[in-house]
Amino acid sequence: MGYLRISRVGKTFESGSRRTEVLRDVDLTIDRGEFVSIIGHSGCGKSTLLNLIAGLTEATKGGIVLEGREVNAPGPDRAVVFQNHSLLPWLTVYGNVRLAVDKVFRGRKSRAERHEWTLHNLDLVQMRHAADKRPGEISGGMRQRVGIARALAMEPKVLLLDEPFGALDALTRAHLQDAVMEIHARLRNTMIMITHDVDEAVLLADRIVMMTNGPAATIGEVLTVPLPRPRDRIVAAGDPACLRARQAVLRFLHERHRLVAAAE
Numbered sequence: 001m002g003y004l005r006i007s008r009v010g011k012t013f014e015s016g017s018r019r020t021e022v023l024r025d026v027d028l029t030i031d032r033g034e035f036v037s038i039i040g041h042s043g044c045g046k047s048t049l050l051n052l053i054a055g056l057t058e059a060t061k062g063g064i065v066l067e068g069r070e071v072n073a074p075g076p077d078r079a080v081v082f083q084n085h086s087l088l089p090w091l092t093v094y095g096n097v098r099l100a101v102d103k104v105f106r107g108r109k110s111r112a113e114r115h116e117w118t119l120h121n122l123d124l125v126q127m128r129h130a131a132d133k134r135p136g137e138i139s140g141g142m143r144q145r146v147g148i149a150r151a152l153a154m155e156p157k158v159l160l161l162d163e164p165f166g167a168l169d170a171l172t173r174a175h176l177q178d179a180v181m182e183i184h185a186r187l188r189n190t191m192i193m194i195t196h197d198v199d200e201a202v203l204l205a206d207r208i209v210m211m212t213n214g215p216a217a218t219i220g221e222v223l224t225v226p227l228p229r230p231r232d233r234i235v236a237a238g239d240p241a242c243l244r245a246r247q248a249v250l251r252f253l254h255e256r257h258r259l260v261a262a263a264e
């Protein structure tokens with residue numbers, strides 16, 4: 001049956017007389033606790049797929065089932081972290097996370113417990129020290145950490161990450177990748193992450209889902225990354241299994257690009 005089942009999903013956008021078939025026949029089963037990366041050329045439909053899982057958009061064909069329940073609307077069991085951190089600028093770091101905590105846990109946790117839970121999640125991403133700052137007063141990497149804390153604080157069954165580190169410099173990115181790996185190891189939650197970065201996909205993922213080019217994109221190949229956890233980026237960089245995985249993804253992307261170029 002699978003924990004998260006994406007069954008033959010298709011998505012066509014319609015505006016006026018124009019129809020764009022973005023996804024066709026996307027079929028994938030994800031296990032509980034699995035880390036899946038989605039990679040593919042720009043515009044192929046990765047965000048659309050993530051939005052379908054988030055329940056932010058509806059499938060035209062097929063369906064998505066999470067733990068036996070059909071996904072047809074957004075819910076706190078699926079939290080999304082976007083590339084452009086979507087923090088509320090007038091609230092503090094604490095206030096941004098607390099807002100999500102209150103939304104999900106009001107009635108289930110006392111005020112004091114919600115306060116502690118907010119601080120706990122800021123601790124997870126090492127941002128408690130900046131709890132009283134506003135988003136405009138902290139760096140992009142820190143804002144992204146807060147976005148992750150806010151998503152985690154909702155205790156989602158599935159954490160959806162839409163290119164969360166795309167706009168960050170290499171060093172900050174590496175720190176955040178390590179933070180995400182630590183959180184994943186500690187919480188064992190299911191994570192699905194879109195990335196354009198092949199090394200990031202290989203380092204973080206249990207499986208890499210490679211999408212074909214659009215229109216009507218689908219899953220081209222799924223690659224299992226046979227690296228034991230915990231993973232270390234330096235060790236992984238020299239690991240033959242890691243190098244093979246990297247090569248396989250690069251070959252897939254290159255092949256696809258070549259096919260598009262030939263068709264143009």
Ligand SMILES: Nc1ncnc2c1ncn2[C@@H]1O[C@H](COP(=O)(O)OP(=O)(O)OP(=O)(O)O)[C@@H](O)[C@H]1O
Nearest residue numbers: 013014020022041042043044045046047048049214
């Ligand atoms: N609401 C919408 N209405 C019409 N077309 C849409 C809509 N949302 C997305 N699209 C189209 O769907 C296609 C896939 O977009 P999507 O953002 O999912 O791709 P992506 O793979 O995430 O791209 P990138 O890697 O550049 O972020 C694009 O051609 C886009 O123009």
